[in-house]
Amino acid sequence: MLRHLLRESQARGIPYFYTMTTMEEKKAAFERLLIIMDELRERCPWDKKQTMESLRHLTIEETYELADAILDKDMDNIRKELGDLLLHIVFYARIGSETQHFDITQVIHSLCDKLIQRHPHIYGDVKADTEQQVKENWEKIKMKEGHKSVLAGVPQSLPSVVKASRIQEKARAVGFDWDNQQQVWDKVQEELGELKSEIDSGAPKEKVESEFGDVLFALINYARFIDVNAEDALERTNKKFIRRFQYLEEEARKAGRKLDEMSLQEMDVYWNKAKTLE
Numbered sequence: 106m107l108r109h110l111l112r113e114s115q116a117r118g119i120p121y122f123y124t125m126t127t128m129e130e131k132k133a134a135f136e137r138l139l140i141i142m143d144e145l146r147e148r149c150p151w152d153k154k155q156t157m158e159s160l161r162h163l164t165i166e167e168t169y170e171l172a173d174a175i176l177d178k179d180m181d182n183i184r185k186e187l188g189d190l191l192l193h194i195v196f197y198a199r200i201g202s203e204t205q206h207f208d209i210t211q212v213i214h215s216l217c218d219k220l221i222q223r224h225p226h227i228y229g230d231v232k233a234d235t236e237q238q239v240k241e242n243w244e245k246i247k248m249k250e251g252h253k254s255v256l257a258g259v260p261q262s263l264p265s266v267v268k269a270s271r272i273q274e275k276a277r278a279v280g281f282d283w284d285n286q287q288q289v290w291d292k293v294q295e296e297l298g299e300l301k302s303e304i305d306s307g308a309p310k311e312k313v314e315s316e317f318g319d320v321l322f323a324l325i326n327y328a329r330f331i332d333v334n335a336e337d338a339l340e341r342t343n344k345k346f347i348r349r350f351q352y353l354e355e356e357a358r359k360a361g362r363k364l365d366e367m368s369l370q371e372m373d374v375y376w377n378k379a380k381t382l383e
Contacts, residue, residue, distance in 0.1 A: 164193045244278040269325045286330040293323045349379040
C-alpha cells in the first residue's frame with residue numbers, strides 16, 4: 106500500500122506529506138523514507154557513489170545548519186534540517202547493511218537498549234528525582250560499561266567551546282566541581298590576572314596562549330554556573346556583530362563611502378545607529 110501511494114504521488118508530482126498524529130502514520134512515514142533511500146542508493150549516480158567518509162563532512166555541515174536554525178528559532182527550518190540529518194542516519198545505515206556490518210534495525214535497537222540501560226530510574230528500581238542525579242547515574246553506568254575515563258566520551262573533534270562545556274559537565278557528574286558561583290567568578294578573576302601578568306612581563310607566545318586558554322575555560326565554567334550555554338552565547342554575539350557590520354557596510358555604500366577610506370569615528374556613527382535599531 107505504501108509503495109503504491111509513494112509511486113502515485115511521485116507520478117503526479119505531488120509531495121506525499123501528511124500530518125503525523127498516530128503511531129501507524131509515523132511508522133508509514135519512516136518506511137517511506139527507507140524505500141526512497143533504497144531506490145536512491147540503487148538508481149541515483151550520486152547516491153550510489155557515496156561512502157561513510159564522503160558523507161562525513163556533509164553531516165557536520167547539516168548539524169551546524171540545524172544549530173543555526175535552532176538559534177534563530179526558525180521552526181520551519183528546524184523541521185527541514187532535522188529531515189536532512191535523519192536522511193544521513195538512514196544513509197549511513199544503508200551503507201552499513203551493504204557491508205553486512207549493521208542495518209537500520211540494529212541501529213535503532215542498539216539505541217533503544219542503551220536508553221533503557223541508562224535510565225534505570227525509569228526502567229528499573231534506581232531513584233533519580235533531579236536532573237543532576239540522572240547525569241550522575243548516566244556517567245556511573247558508562248564506567249561500568251567499560252569506559253576507562255569519565256572524559257572518554259567527549260569527541261576529540263568537537264569545537265573547543267563545546268568540548269570545554271562537555272568536559273566540565275562530565276567532571277561535575279562525578280563530583281569534581283566548584284561549590285558555588287562566587288568561587289568560579291573568583292577563578293575567572295585569578296586567571297585574568299595571570300594572563301595580564303604574563304603579557305606585561307613579555308612572556309613567550311606559548312605561555313600567553315596557555316593563560317588565555319585558562320581564562321576561556323574559566324569563563325565557560327562560569328557560564329555553566331549562571332545557566333548560560335557558552336557556545337550559544339558566543340554564536341549569538343557572532344550573529345549580532347555580522348548583522349551590525351553589514352548594516353555599517355550598507356549605509357556606507359548608500360553614502361558613497363568605502364570603509365577602508367573612513368575613520369573609526371565615522372564608522373562608529375553607523376555602528377551605534379545599528380545598535381539603536383536593535
